Amino acid sequence: MSVAKDPYIELRDVVFSRGERRIFDGLSLQIPKGKVTAIMGPSGTGKTTLLRLIGGQLKPEAGTVMVAGESVPDLGRKALYRLREKMGMLFQSGALFTDLSVFENVAFPIRVHTRLPDDMIRDIVLMKLEAVGLRGARDLMPAQLSGGMTRRAALARSIALDPELIMYDEPFAGQDPIAMGVVVKLIRDLNASMGLTSVLVSHDVPESLSICHYACIVSGGRIIGDGTPEELQNHPSDEVQQFLKGRPDGPVPFHFPSVDAAADWGIAGPGQYGDGQ
């Protein structure tokens, strides 16, 4: 466990299943306040699910999820929505409102939660769009944006209200090297200048390790390794080394859980389907 003195988010012994499949089985994790924490792990292990648990969109079957000292699953509707006003979340798909322009998308959370005059909202929105390099695209509709632009516009929207906690789900996916550099710098600057607590979900190991203070790797429903980037680089576990180096063979499964391959292809073997013919 990372030795966080002041955890902003704390998950303890969280159990969560999707149907029959157990996604988390006793996962514990602490995310320190005012730091960038990277969560890495193979595709489909439940990183997005983890963010949804933190945001209160999903409830764990067992265990506790504490955010800013409050137990998220136990919050009533009102309290939950009040807590969420302090959070920003960048969705993996961007999730821009398709009937609003880029400008209005970024302005949306400001308009809903504050009573600022229009010219002030305009200034804030343009500032946020400038930060992601999309000031010129303010009048475009989301359908007119490319994948990477969509994600950057969504990033601008999630930081519009200067939240205390911001969760980025794959902010680097689909960005060219320059845009990637901009986003990396933005995440670091936001954290440095405003002391945001940032949670960064990503597959991009070098980028993530270059900006995070702490990192943890999730696989198979639990944390297989965590610590500062240096600690992870020198982590003794094979699993961690395999993931960081991106080697195809090793203890970390690449395939979605399934029956034996030989059985699926109908080659005689000990599989469930093999004895039919």
Place this chain on the structure above:
Amino acid sequence: MAQKTADLTVGLFMVAGVAALLFLALQVSGLTPKSSEDSYTLYAKFNDAGGLTPRAKVSMAGVTIGSIRDITLDRETFQALVAIAVDGSVDNIPADSAAVIRTSGLLGEQYIDVSVGGDMESLADGDTFYTTQSAMNLERLISNFASGQ
């Protein structure tokens, strides 16, 4: 400005709805804005109310002057007691006028026609028609005719 045109068309839309409802009330159902308090009640007793129904019209010289409020049985005379709501503006029906049940067309609805008398006095609220003529009963008419009476 897009919001403004939306506001405008939605406003017009709602106005059109209210106008349509007003049209249904005034032109289609013939509801007059006159309040129902502005009417007084007269009574008429018939030996046979026939197919007369509440809400049927009451007319004089072919002009509607009121409607039937309700029809009950007078337990003493065993006649039909019909309460008629007459428009307040028609306040000079001569006291010796007669209430006659008629049928609009051959098979249409039945209504009450007030045939005007010549008295100087007028009927007032709560008064009863002195002369009435019951519904013409087609069957009875035919059987009377057949038996040669």
Place this chain on the structure above:
Amino acid sequence: MINRIVVFGRHGREMIESVGRAGQFLFGALAGVPDPRVGFPLLVRQIYSVGVLSLAIIVVSGLFIGMVLGLQGYTILSDYGSEAAIGQMIALTLVRELGPVVTALLFAGRAGSALTAEIGLMKATEQLSSMEMMGVDPLRRVIAPRFWAGFLSVPVLAAIFSVVGIWGGMLVGVEWLGVFEGSYWGNMQSSVSFTTDVLNGVVKSVVFGFVCTWIAVYQGYDCVPTSAGISSATTKTVVFSSLAVLGLDFVLTAVMFGDF
């Protein structure tokens, strides 16, 4: 045999459950007083897309249905020499039945399906989720204005439908077939009652508006967030709305105009 009964029972239970969930959903959307400064523009925008944009189909259908009623009514009534009663027949048919029912059916096809598809797509593209994470309740922000818009629009559309139909009937009966205009209106006025006919028709259209919009927004919100899920939810909206309207119409007619 037993199995059939079990299956039947399960379907029944699932149906009751889903009605319960739909009720909870509606309560969640409508509970609480919205801030009029925010809610009003949203409502206006939705009335525009749900009501105003449905006006064309309502007017055209009303016109044609009124004209057909005029033609059919004339041929039947003139056999009895009472073609003057055509106004009464057209008005009663439209105000009591066809106005509310046909409007609701057209509304379900034109606006209800669009509502379902829109909300379903918002769900599939995580717009509703992201709204939740921004601390905005999509039930209040997205569902409530759409529901109120549909609920308010249907009675307005139904009233317009009836008026246009009556006018269309006059066009055929009076202008074309030569019924005397005075008896067209006169017969109508003496037989159509404001309280029992017009107001009951309005009550019907209010009930239909409520049910159709409810079904539409719930199907959208509850759909499986995939293309197939959205398309099946849209179909369900139209089918369920139509069945609900026809069934409720029978019940309401029995209660309002039946002799018991």
